[in-house]
Amino acid sequence: MSEVLVLVDHVGGSVRKTTHEMLTIARRIGEPSAVFIGQLSDDAAGALRQYGAAKIYVVDPNALGPYLVAPKAEVLAQLVGSVTPAAVLVSSSAEGKEVAARVAVRTDSGIITDAVDVQPEGGTPGGAPVTTQSVFAGSYTVQATVTRGTPIIAVKPNAATPERAEGAGTVENVPVSISSSAKGARMTGVEPKKASGRPELTEAAIVVAGGRGTGGNFEPVEALADSLGAAVGASRAAVDSGWYPHSFQIGQTGKVVSPQLYVATGISGAIQHRAGMQTSKTIVAVNKDEEAPIFELADFGVVGDLHTVLPAATEEIEKRKG
Amino acid sequence: MNIVVCVKYVPDATGDRRFKPDNTVDRAAVDGLLSELDEYAVEQALQIKEKQGDDTEVTVLTVGPERAVEAIRKSLQMGADRGVHVLDDAIAGSDALATSLVLAQALAKVRSAGGWDLVLCGMGSTDGAMGVIPAMLSERLDVPGATFGSSIEVDGDTVRIRRDGDTATVTAEAVLPLVASVTDMTGEARYPSFKGIMAAKKKTVETWSLADIGVEPSQVGLSSSWTAVESTEARPPRTAGEVVSDEGGSGAKALVDFLTSKKFI
Ligand SMILES: Cc1cc2nc3c(=O)[nH]c(=O)nc-3n(C[C@H](O)[C@H](O)[C@H](O)COP(=O)(O)OP(=O)(O)OC[C@H]3O[C@@H](n4cnc5c(N)ncnc54)[C@H](O)[C@@H]3O)c2cc1C
Ligand SMILES: Nc1ncnc2c1ncn2[C@@H]1O[C@H](COP(=O)(O)O)[C@@H](O)[C@H]1O
Numbered sequence: 018m019s020e021v022l023v024l025v026d027h028v029g030g031s032v033r034k035t036t037h038e039m040l041t042i043a044r045r046i047g048e049p050s051a052v053f054i055g056q057l058s059d060d061a062a063g064a065l066r067q068y069g070a071a072k073i074y075v076v077d078p079n080a081l082g083p084y085l086v087a088p089k090a091e092v093l094a095q096l097v098g099s100v101t102p103a104a105v106l107v108s109s110s111a112e113g114k115e116v117a118a119r120v121a122v123r124t125d126s127g128i129i130t131d132a133v134d135v136q137p138e139g140g141t142p143g144g145a146p147v148t149t150q151s152v153f154a155g156s157y158t159v160q161a162t163v164t165r166g167t168p169i170i171a172v173k174p175n176a177a178t179p180e181r182a183e184g185a186g187t188v189e190n191v192p193v194s195i196s197s198s199a200k201g202a203r204m205t206g207v208e209p210k211k212a213s214g215r216p217e218l219t220e221a222a223i224v225v226a227g228g229r230g231t232g233g234n235f236e237p238v239e240a241l242a243d244s245l246g247a248a249v250g251a252s253r254a255a256v257d258s259g260w261y262p263h264s265f266q267i268g269q270t271g272k273v274v275s276p277q278l279y280v281a282t283g284i285s286g287a288i289q290h291r292a293g294m295q296t297s298k299t300i301v302a303v304n305k306d307e308e309a310p311i312f313e314l315a316d317f318g319v320v321g322d323l324h325t326v327l328p329a330a331t332e333e334i335e336k337r338k339g
Numbered sequence: 340m341n342i343v344v345c346v347k348y349v350p351d352a353t354g355d356r357r358f359k360p361d362n363t364v365d366r367a368a369v370d371g372l373l374s375e376l377d378e379y380a381v382e383q384a385l386q387i388k389e390k391q392g393d394d395t396e397v398t399v400l401t402v403g404p405e406r407a408v409e410a411i412r413k414s415l416q417m418g419a420d421r422g423v424h425v426l427d428d429a430i431a432g433s434d435a436l437a438t439s440l441v442l443a444q445a446l447a448k449v450r451s452a453g454g455w456d457l458v459l460c461g462m463g464s465t466d467g468a469m470g471v472i473p474a475m476l477s478e479r480l481d482v483p484g485a486t487f488g489s490s491i492e493v494d495g496d497t498v499r500i501r502r503d504g505d506t507a508t509v510t511a512e513a514v515l516p517l518v519a520s521v522t523d524m525t526g527e528a529r530y531p532s533f534k535g536i537m538a539a540k541k542k543t544v545e546t547w548s549l550a551d552i553g554v555e556p557s558q559v560g561l562s563s564s565w566t567a568v569e570s571t572e573a574r575p576p577r578t579a580g581e582v583v584s585d586e587g588g589s590g591a592k593a594l595v596d597f598l599t600s601k602k603f604i
Contacts, residue, residue: 035452043391047425085484085485085486085511086484086486086510087483087484088476090474090478103547105563111470111487111504112504114469114470114471115471115474115484115486117471118435118471118474118478119471119474119475119477119478121436121471121475121565122475122478122479123478125565126565127434127436127564127565128435128436128469128566129469129566130469130470131468131469131470131530146542147569152468153356153466154575155351156356156573157357157358157569157571157573158574158576159358159362159568159570159572160568160569160570160571161566161567161568161569162566162567162569163565163566163567164564164565164566164567165565166565189576198482200483200484201483201484201513201514201517202485202510202511202512202517203483203511203512203513204484204509204510204515205499205510205511205512206509207507207508207509207510208507208508208509209507210506223603229378231389236448244382245598245603245604250391254428258571263503263524264503265504269352269465270376270462270463270523277603278598278601278603283488288352288353289352292352292484295577296574298599299603300577301594301597301598303590303594307582307584311514312579312582313577313579313581314577314578314579315580316581317577317580317581317582317594318483318579318580318581318582318583319582319583319584319585319587319590319591319593319594320582320584320585320590321584321590322585323587325395326347326585326590326594327591328593329588329591330454330590330592330594330595332560332591333592334589334595334598334604336604337595337604339401339601
């Protein structure tokens, strides 16, 4: 079977769940090869093998220099040239999509982004990838294929349930030569963000989000989130007001989440917000306006003031958990 | 300096967006407008122009059907200087790679005409929302790319952007010429003023065909795209569930009962 290249999504060397998902998807289409840009630790190699990586291509990050995205894409495009894989999978983050876009141009290949599922054609293992995307604010489901070149697919978090499978994970170091044109945009500063200690927004099973209705006080939102083991999200109104960082924004210009449970509090439910949460399994809303559009899509709603409903609910949950 | 802003004409997101039987977007069903996310790019171009002084020219470029000229008009009303509309029936149904080819060829023509130093894009179109065209243009034009700027600043021939990522905030710089894209974090776009609306009437919009920019019709369009949409299906609309009011403080308990019944607790 042909190789399927999976660009490993990791933070500071520790492999993210999206990578396990992509390796799981890769096995449907061919033999997964992980491409790791960074210093490969034993832990990281172990994680990649556990999810079936037959090969691990390692790229020395120092060889790429302090430049934005382009060098990563160049190495990946070089690998596509030498390996001729059945497909390339990257995670559908801002950076992942940029890598994918550049590789697509360089290898003259079709690209599909934001895939929420990838299956082999006809359900036959080893078949060409058929992707599922959710478009128009989640109101349509679209299936697509790549018809030219190597399918380059950017995969969203939670696109598959990670399944373990032992892979040989043979390590191969990739020689790197970066052209001068990939060195055009140089990073001058990197300021890591503090971890919130909560689950990652796009990976979380439960998300509790707050909007303008919080009036700037996110404490009740965070407390409810913590009682449920949930991630915290925010509407753009809350982000624009400076109440919560942009990386927590849900919607068209923020994150698109699809958790088991989404709790919208003090959020009206504008189309641009819905674009980021409409495909959640279960939606619950708390809003003091019974006419708020969010109730049109909520499986359960409470008309009330979030500043009293949320703390009471948190207390009740803690009590029931014992 | 010369700036080209790439703007897209998109179906209004608040309308009932649909697909046609051939699985392309039904652009006639819903009114179109200048993609709101591209307004931020126009705004940044105008702010750069204001800082640079009057010899800076802002050209807006769009690839799209007849009515896409409305996206150019709006940009001109905001203050851009001139427009270029690439219009050709053969373009219909193009995917991102094909669209980027057309844009890159048009930009190459602008380059040979008066040139450009900076190409500015939005972070993503509000219909396709892939956010990949700027990176593709950087590759095709072989100039550096700095995407998803939450701020952008031009200082001589150096451009600095700030990128507010998930795990880190990154600052980067590049030397012109450059392709950049900006996010909605760069700040509200201006509304066209009455004066701007009047002035826009006198500004020129050139219309170019594929032949004008040296693209063969067979290189673009639905049948020669790099991807194919196999099927489109409307998701059943979500229906409203039970809504209770928090009378006498009963809301929280009802909420927790619901969560318990769904096994979230
Ligand atoms: C191009 C574009 C992109 C956009 N992208 C996004 C995006 O990514 N994400 C996003 O969220 N928005 C986005 N928006 C903005 C969007 O249109 C809405 O303006 C925004 O979602 C509104 O946020 P909100 O619901 O918090 O605020 P509002 O619409 O003001 O709603 C606040 C709600 O809180 C309720 N409320 C007030 N007080 C209380 C209380 N004490 N208890 C309970 N309820 C209370 C009110 O009844 C109201 O329903 C975008 C807009 C544009 C044009
Ligand atoms: N047809 C088009 N004409 C002009 N610019 C476009 C077109 N399509 C996309 N763009 C530009 O590319 C950006 C990203 O678009 P996309 O990759 O389609 O999400 C947009 O914000 C525009 O700046």
